[in-house]
Amino acid sequence: MSDKMLKKLKILADAAKYDASCASGTAGKRQANKGDKGIGSLTGGTGICHSFTPDGRCISLLKILMTNYCIYDCHYCINRISSNVKRARFTVQEVVDLTLNFYKRNYIEGLFLSSGxxxxxxxxxxxxxxIAKSLRLDHGFKGYIHLKTIPNAAPELQEEAGLYADRLSINVELPTQKSLNKFAPEKDLSEITGAMTKLKNKITEHKTSKTYTGRRLPRFAPGGQSTQMIIGADGANDKTILKSSVNLYQTQKLRRVYYSAFSPIPDSSPVLPLKPAPLIREHRLYQADWLLRFYGFKVDEILQGTKDDMLNMDHDPKMSWALKNRHMFPIDINKADKLLLLRVPGLGARTVHKILSIRRYANIAWEDLAKMRVPLGKIKPFITTSDYNPPAYLLDSKDLGQVMKQPNQLELFTTAT
Ligand code: SF4
Structure with a gap:
């Protein structure tokens, strides 16, 4: 790769790192050839990130921007027009060549492409x-493609994008129009959700309809659509953020809402906070999001009794809820229905599924939970099994919340059996 391309890649891969909507971190160290350095060896992982496909596979993607020039001026964005960063731009052909080059060498399994x-x-x-069309039609590229689409681009272009991409996403960025007015004045929430609705309808149409000859329509963004929200740049509380996510999941059928804790960017705008949002807040929002989607919780339950409608940072949201609803526990692992089991701190959806299958033919004892690798210290005050009843003082203890903050709750309760 030429020095010029390498420089561009460094700038445009670095600029893409602020987009959380596909990444779970950079790729590990995978040496291609002994002695290789930089881009070829992947030891620095420039532009490579791990992501999860809709079927749960972890894959490596080339994650880049086409350009970090931008005519818009979103305050939280390093690529905004008023930012004083080094700019670069790939041509269509350069992105195609780069993707194919990395793909053929087995460095990546796909492309995540965004742009100013x-x-x-x-x-x-x-x-x-x-880019996506050339990869698919000119080169028969079978890898994964995730395109970040632009909400106010023509619908025909969005529709064409869906024919070549596995997943499409449109960033909502902030949960309310009021916040957008302040931090991203060119963006319009109704325009963003309108574009999402068009994509949702197209995805459904291609999944369910057939041509007049009875053949299925071509694939259209089979991995669905996702979005990203920045946390902590505006004053939105967790209730506003989670309600906005629920609304997007319900109305737009999004696969994922990604939360990205705001961190001050170089040359940042004076309207932004000076401090980064705590990463634990981002983590708690992901946990709450999971409870909303797979555990039957409602936003108001998750935030029940919390201060200023913000998630409790000391406990995960399920534990926080259980501590406030102690009257519902302990629950009998051998009798409780699925929804109640899902509310027990320490029991994940998979474990609940296992419990439900095992108890069809056998009673579940304490040791069975240990075999299932359930965190016993966490679960101890909240359940009964065929051979275990928690002493009443565990649930009544004023210190229970404090004890549950500890990394190894079991040890703190070893005398309490
Ligand atoms: S539209 Fe806004 S968020 Fe997107 S690249 Fe431009 S300035 Fe950044």
């Missing part, structure tokens, strides 16, 4: 579509 807006939203979206 150059000239017009349509012009930018058209270039991104050209």
């Amino acid at each position: 807006i150059i000239n017009t939203p349509d012009y930018t979206m058209e270039s991104m579509v050209k």
Whole structure:
């Protein structure tokens, strides 16, 4: 790779790291050839991130921006027009070549492509579509493609993008129009959700309809769509954020809402906070999001009794809820229904599934939970089994909340059996 390309790659991969909507971290150290350095060896992992496909596989993606020029001025974004960063831009052909080059060497299994807006939203979206189209049609690229689409680009371009991409995403960025007005004045929440609705309808149409000859329509973004929200740049509390997520899951059928804790960017705008949002807040939001989607919780239950409608940072949201609803515990592992089991701190959805299958033919004892690798210290005050009843003082203890903050709760309760 030429020095010029390497420089561009460094700038455009670095600029893409602020997008949380596909990443779970950079790729590990995978040496291609002994002695290789930099981009070829992947020891630095420039532009490579891990992501999860809709079927749960962890894959490596080339995660880049097409360009970090942008005509918009979103205050929280390092690529905004008023930012004083080094700029770079890939041509369509350069992104295609780079992706194929990495793919053929087995460095990546796909591409995550986003971009600042150059000239017009349509012009930018058209270039991104050209990249995906060329990869698929000219080169038979079978890898994963995730395109970040531009909400106010022409619907025909969004639709074309869905024919070549596995997943599409449109960043909502902030949960309310009021926040967007302040921090991203060119963005309009109704325009963003309108674009999401069009994509949702197209995804459904391609999944369910057939042509007049009875053949299925071509695949359209089979991995669905996702979005990202920045946490802690505006004053939105966790209730506002979670309600906005629930609304997006319900109305737009999003696969994921990604939360990205705001961290001050170089050359940041004076309207932004000076301090980063705590990462634990991002983590708690992901936990709450999971409870909303898979555990039957409602936003108001998760935030029951919390201060200022913010999640409790000391406990995970399920533990926080259980501590406030001690009258519902202990529950009998051998009799409780699925929804109640899902509310027990320390019991994940998979474990609940196992418990339900085992107890069809046998009673579950304490040791069975240990075999299932259930965190016994965490679960101890909240359940009964065929051979175990928690002493009443565990649930009544004023210190229970304090004890449950500890990393190894079991040891603190060893005398309490
Ligand atoms: S439109 Fe996107 S790239 Fe441009 S400034 Fe806003 S967030 Fe940044």
